[in-house]
Amino acid sequence: MTGDDRHVLLRTEGRAAHITLNRPRALNSLTHAMVRRVDEALTAWEHDDRVETVVMSGEGERGLCAGGDIRAIHDDVRDAHGTATAAFWRDEYHLNARIARYPKPYVALMDGIVMGGGVGISAHGSVRIVTERSRVAMPETGIGFVPDVGGTYLLALAPGEWGTHLALTGAPIGARDSLLCGLADHHMPSASLPAFAADLSRMPVREALLRHVQQETPPGELAEQRQWIDTCYAADTVEEIVGRLLGHGDPAAKEAAETLLAKSPTALKVTLAALRRARRLGSLERVLDQEYRVSCAALTAPDLAEGIRAQVIDKDRDPRWSPATLGEVTGADVDRFFAPLGARELGLAAHDDTTTEVVW
Secondary structure, eight states, rough: HHHHHEEEEEEEEETTEEEEEOOOTTTOOOHHHHHHHHHHHHHHHHTTTTOOOOEEESSSSSEEEOOOOOHHHHHHHHHTTHHHHHHHHHHHHHHHHHHHSSSSEEEEEEEEEEEHHHHHTTTTEEEEEEEEOOOOEEEGGGGGGGOTTTTTHHTSSHHHSSHHHHHHHHOOBBBHHHHHHTTTTEEEOOHHHHHHHHTTSSSHHHHHHHHHHHHHOOSHHHHHHHHHHHHTTTSSSSSHHHHHHHOOOOOOHHHHHHHTTOHHHHHHHHHHHHHHHHHHSHHHHHHHHHHHHHHHHHHTHHHHHHHHHHIIIIIOOOOSSSSGGGGGOOOOHHHGGGGOOOOGGOGGGGGOOOOOOOOO
């Protein structure tokens, strides 16, 4: 078994095939080789009549997946202008779209930390399980980046302005809030996951769910915060959002404003524009095409490398954003992130087929 093979473990048990991300010391963060191995497995199992269900999980006690390997992205931007990262994202976004249209039940066990790319390999699945340990987030603005892997598609579909709040702040949410936002379908205790996975080897997904799903979930926060979130995040600009949050009076709203003011100003403005555009684009494929343009543009902007440096490389938690303030980020600065890529386009929308129906 090669090193790459060890990072994604594949096995079949009865009627179920299992994918286990196996980089627990790196919180199962994704590499390009891991993405390709998952895609190859899905191809093989799609055409294997013995496999009726695919199960995605993560090795270790901390979570399913913390996202992409951002240290590798930093080094690639520094040394090779992001060429390898753009190729990684191309395959990763294709995988995200494939998971969403997979013709067999794709069961994602979203236990523990599920962030960034971890959302991409789970929240597009047809059966998404959260537990009392789940912490789901798209924290990209904190490293000068923008929610990707279909994240702007998923968050644009969340009720009211919950998705805008989560995309801009990067705030993690638990089981109940994940269900409310449409990022998950069912809740069960973390301790039940091994028995649930074992049941999938011998019975249909629906029967296994009936044995383990619990309706009562741990308390959430978003329902109680709906009023100020909808009021404040409905504004047309990030500056106005921050102003409404600061003036609202709810301590949680003020805290959200302070969180935003620490993020990359450019990333905040591009994220808001991406979310608003995603609502109009319609399909996941069209949104992923947009996200690829935005992501590639981020490779040539200063904030991504700087954000990763501050959070992961030097760990000084003091990024020097450029531009440094929201007022300095112009409309032209934002628009360039959405510029067409010509021959380098992702091209998923050209093959958009939203008719896939998963029967389970």
